[in-house]
Amino acid sequence: MRLFIALDINDVIRERIVRFVEGVSGFAADARWARPESLHVTLKFIGEQPEPMLEEIKRALGAVVAGGVTLHFRGYGFFPTAKAPRVFWIGIEAGPELATLAAAVDQQTALLGIPREERGFSPHLTLARGGARGTHISGSPHRRKEDGPNRGFQRLQEKLAALSDPEFGTMTAHEFFLYQSELGRGGSRYTKLSRFALK
Numbered sequence: 001m002r003l004f005i006a007l008d009i010n011d012v013i014r015e016r017i018v019r020f021v022e023g024v025s026g027f028a029a030d031a032r033w034a035r036p037e038s039l040h041v042t043l044k045f046i047g048e049q050p051e052p053m054l055e056e057i058k059r060a061l062g063a064v065v066a067g068g069v070t071l072h073f074r075g076y077g078f079f080p081t082a083k084a085p086r087v088f089w090i091g092i093e094a095g096p097e098l099a100t101l102a103a104a105v106d107q108q109t110a111l112l113g114i115p116r117e118e119r120g121f122s123p124h125l126t127l128a129r130g131g132a133r134g135t136h137i138s139g140s141p142h143r144r145k146e147d148g149p150n151r152g153f154q155r156l157q158e159k160l161a162a163l164s165d166p167e168f169g170t171m172t173a174h175e176f177f178l179y180q181s182e183l184g185r186g187g188s189r190y191t192k193l194s195r196f197a198l199k
Contacts, residue, residue, distance in 0.1 A: 006040040028156040073168035
């Protein structure tokens, strides 16, 4: 089972993002755009785990103690850099509560032997990945040796440069989820396996 932990986003913000994507996706027609229903804010990517680990992971996440998290969605960018774009994302501004929650999730899963995050938490909402369909494009914000100029995002970058920074709104998350990711012909499909309340 391929697993990750994330916050869901509310329907109002999701709809604003959908309208934004409808307006700009034609400028990067070869990119793989995220399906609206799959938009989420990743707290931790766990990766492949045997099914018997599922209950242990749920127990560990149930021990996370954290408060609600307020998120403001605005602006955009490219990972790892604008000159070598692999991922197009929306920016997220949040107080220290978001990084605290991500650290608590990381700590609890580390108790099960799941590797801890080596780099600082970088909140974002992935909208599109560059590259041919059927290839796996890493969503990591960090440089990889295969990164280089990507002409697939060039027209999109030119279009966005002429627009003001988009604003998508503010929400407060009162829960987070354990998701399963299944790779299919149309891209990844995400299923919520468990919900965990934030105090």
